[in-house]
Amino acid sequence: MVVDGVVYHPTLNKLINFLDNGAGREKCLRLLQYLARFLAAQTLSPLAKALQGQFAIVRKFLRFLKPLNNLQAAARLYDNKLTSDGIIRAFNIIKQLSFSGYLSLDQINLFRILKVVPTSKLTGKVVPRIANWCWLGALVSGMVCDVRQVRLSQSKITALAANDDEKKLLSRAYKDRYAASRKFVWNAADLFMVLNSLGYLQYQEGYVALAGVFTSLFGLQDTWRAAKA
Known part of the structure; x- marks a missing residue:
């Protein structure tokens, strides 16, 4: 059946194992935190700033x-x-x-x-x-x-x-x-x-946030590879 093919698909199994792992959730939240930080720097949105802080706190719990x-x-x-x-x-x-x-x-x-x-x-x-x-x-x-x-x-x-x-x-x-x-x-x-x-470098907040997005993607990639299919 089509449903069985989706439910038991190796990629879905790997995604479930990835998200069931504390490291996987933490890496996802890190990416979201730095994306929110980048948006806050570019748009000065209070919502993005608040989300950045909330994601950071949840990550501290996971660690x-x-x-x-x-x-x-x-x-x-x-x-x-x-x-x-x-x-x-x-x-x-x-x-x-x-x-x-x-x-x-x-x-x-x-x-x-x-x-x-x-x-x-x-x-x-x-x-x-x-x-x-x-x-x-x-x-x-x-x-x-x-x-x-x-x-x-x-x-x-x-x-x-x-x-x-x-x-x-x-x-x-x-x-x-x-x-x-x-x-x-x-x-x-x-x-x-x-x-x-x-304080040894004085780059704009947006550049720092993009560096965080970049390294978060690296971390996600490694954690995804380590997840069982």
């Missing part, structure tokens, strides 16, 4: 206790002494710890918005700024890993290019280089955003 994931990832990287490259391992540990700090401090922002903790100079200005510094540290560490991975992949490509018997390994090296290059661009766009938040 509650997420720092534990980053701490666990850092611990696993630290315990994995057999990793292929020490530089990537070290900076990945820094990245995970920095993300954990960023997300932990962001929970204080949530408690402040919910009036669980009082609004003060510490909770209203200092904590958000330190959180952005943690995000900055995570992004810079990630970009170091990306550059290192591109160099390692390129070395493999150079070594394997003349050997016709290593086509699978060569294909894998090309994919690794592309993935690292893509992640570098992704991190660079997020870096543009956090540098504006910290």
